[in-house]
Amino acid sequence: MYWQKELETMQRPELEKLQAERLRETIKQASHSPYYKKLFAEKGISPDMIKSVDDVRKLPFTTKEDLRNNYPFGMVAVPLEKCVRLHSSSGTTGNPTVIVHSQKDLDQWANQVARCMYMVGLRDTDVFQNTSGYGMFTGGLGFQYGAERLGALTVPAAAGNSKRQIKFIKDFGTTCLHIIPSYASRLAEVMYEEGIDPAKDTKLHTICMGAEPHSEEQRRRIEKMLGVKAYNCFGMSEMNGPGVAFECPEQNGLHIWEDYVIAEIVNPETLEPVPDGEIGELVLTTINREAMPLIRYRTRDLTRFLPGECPCGRTHRRVARFQGRSDDMIILKGVNFFPIQIEKILMGHKELGGNYLITIETVDNNDEILIEVELSDLFTDDYAELQKLSRDVTRELKDELLFTPRLKLVAKGSLQVSEGKAVRVKDLRKLI
Amino acid sequence: MTINQISVFLENKYGTLNQVLGLLAGAEIGVIAATVADTQEFGIMRLIVSEPRRAYAVLKENNVSVHLNDVFAIALDRNCAGTFRDTTELLTKGGLNIEYMYSFACGGKLVLVLRTNNTEGTRDVVRRNGLNYLTENDLSKL
Known part of the structure; x- marks a missing residue:
């Protein structure tokens, strides 16, 4: 039932005592990094001010901006020779964010992912195929090491090439996939096209699904299409990657591993804790990381704590399915991006005007992005030129976003001009 | 022209x-x-x-x-594929590409509206071959 029974079912008072202890250690550890050393000195922060886990609120927040400003190693708290890996975000909007890991950190992370996988019923007898991109994207190596720790036979198929994925699933008897929801739908469709019934013709029984917001309805549809149980997983590179929170077999909320992080949910405006059960921004403090501890990291992800105990017996609190962002970051097809990245490309073409609208919606089980942009005054009646413009801009967007958006040139003045802050993004996906 | x-x-x-x-x-x-x-x-x-x-x-x-923008409007005898062909042949021999063309019928004539890749070259062809081009003035009388 449990990968680490004692830790997973620890009574709350004990768990909170463990958190407070680890938080004190974390403050001590963090103060070895140039950034926190200076900050703690300025603010008079020391480990002994933590009497209980609630004292975490006395600590300053850390933001993505702080990570960027201290790029690449300003927050590293151990000598670099003790570090064995780094992961980095794509960083197209400035400096990337870099997270550096020691061997101990990687071991802990692998354990965290193994715990998640064990929780949803995966064992060393399973064949686990990872359709995540490997490399900097933490969904690749993160799940790889976790699945190896679990003892499963791993198939590091990486992203794309549906026919090859399906061949592996059939030939190797894959029982579990790690996959983003839009690709899960796509893969199921390709199977049907090839006359394969995933429920009958494959051994698939479980999928771990994350990196892209999705609704309960979408999950049920994917489960039905593939004949599997699908579990929602949550992670972010700043918090290692996958494994931060994961659904248990109840499929009702994601357990946050509170021996790894201290989780708070705050009002993104006031930064005060919201009453239990209310939606706010998730703030996480690592309490189990040595190379790069992060104190009160503002994830920008919006969620709420689910009240009550989970029937699965785990005492670690659950958060609801994620409900959006407190900034304008868009998560689509496993890629994170900001509207400004799109805007920069559009504005680089004098034939295009200043008005644009990004619409995201679910079409045939796939999350699609449509970018409408107005033409400028320079419209020239040249058909070939317009088509070339459309092609060029689409290609540039693809290079930036790593997937191909639909681009639509529209007449000048045809997009709604809004008063005040322009509405640039319409997200029509149903997430709740 | x-x-x-x-x-x-x-x-x-x-x-x-x-x-x-x-x-x-x-x-x-x-x-x-x-x-x-x-x-x-x-x-x-x-x-x-x-x-x-x-x-x-x-x-x-x-x-x-x-x-x-500028386009040429050239009047042909109506219903005559031959004159149509003759016109395109003149343009072709002049090394011109037609980017687009459409036509309308008017007073027993077929009027070709066309744009080529080279306006100056087209002027030459029209002038040298005495093609029957329409002006804004002609059009306003239609």
């Missing part, structure tokens, strides 16, 4: 063509010929109108993506 043509960018959206024509009608501008070329995403409507400059101003004022 050339006439003004109005080009309008049309979104592939319900009612856009109607809206543009409504603006012209409101300004009491006559349409002599029109053609719409389209892709899946957008279309371009090209128009020969009674008062191209005023039409351009009206559309521009109303935030329509519009462009004014």
Whole structure:
């Protein structure tokens, strides 16, 4: 039932005592990094001010901006020779964010992912195929090491090439996939096209699904299409990657591993804790990381704590399915991006005007992005030129976003001009 | 030797063509010929109108993506594929490519509206071969 029974079912008072202890250690550890050393000195922060886990609120927040400003190693708290890996975000909007890991950190992370996988019923007898991109994207190596720790036979198929994925699933008897929801739908469709019934013709029984917001309805549809149980997983590179929170077999909320992080949910405006059960921004403090501890990291992800105990017996609190962002970051097809990245490309073409609208919606089980942009005054009646413009801009967007958006040139003045802050993004996906 | 043509960018959206024509009608501008070329995403409507400059101003004022350019209008004997062919042959021999062309019938003549890749070269061909081109003035009498 449990990968680490004692830790997973620890009574709350004990768990909170463990958190407070680890938080004190974390403050001590963090103060070895140039950034926190200076900050703690300025603010008079020391480990002994933590009497209980609630004292975490006395600590300053850390933001993505702080990570960027201290790029690449300003927050590293151990000598670099003790570090064995780094992961980095794509960083197209400035400096990337870099997270550096020691061997101990990687071991802990692998354990965290193994715990998640064990929780949803995966064992060393399973064949686990990872359709995540490997490399900097933490969904690749993160799940790889976790699945190896679990003892499963791993198939590091990486992203794309549906026919090859399906061949592996059939030939190797894959029982579990790690996959983003839009690709899960796509893969199921390709199977049907090839006359394969995933429920009958494959051994698939479980999928771990994350990196892209999705609704309960979408999950049920994917489960039905593939004949599997699908579990929602949550992670972010700043918090290692996958494994931060994961659904248990109840499929009702994601357990946050509170021996790894201290989780708070705050009002993104006031930064005060919201009453239990209310939606706010998730703030996480690592309490189990040595190379790069992060104190009160503002994830920008919006969620709420689910009240009550989970029937699965785990005492670690659950958060609801994620409900959006407190900034304008868009998560689509496993890629994170900001509207400004799109805007920069559009504005680089004098034939295009200043008005644009990004619409995201679910079409045939796939999350699609449509970018409408107005033409400028320079419209020239040249058909070939317009088509070339459309092609060029689409290609540039693809290079930036790593997937191909639909681009639509529209007449000048045809997009709604809004008063005040322009509405640039319409997200029509149903997430709740 | 050339006439003004109005080009309008049309979104592939319900009612856009109607809206543009409504603006012209409101300004009491006559349409002599029109053609719409389209892709899946957008279309371009090209128009020969009674008062191209005023039409351009009206559309521009109303935030329509519009462009004014020069095209040739060449009158042929009606219903005669031969004269049509003769004309295209002259252009071909002049090393010209036709970018687009449409036609309308008027007073027993077939009028070809065309744009090539080289306006100056086309002027030469028209002049040297004495092709029957129409001017803005001719059009206003139609």
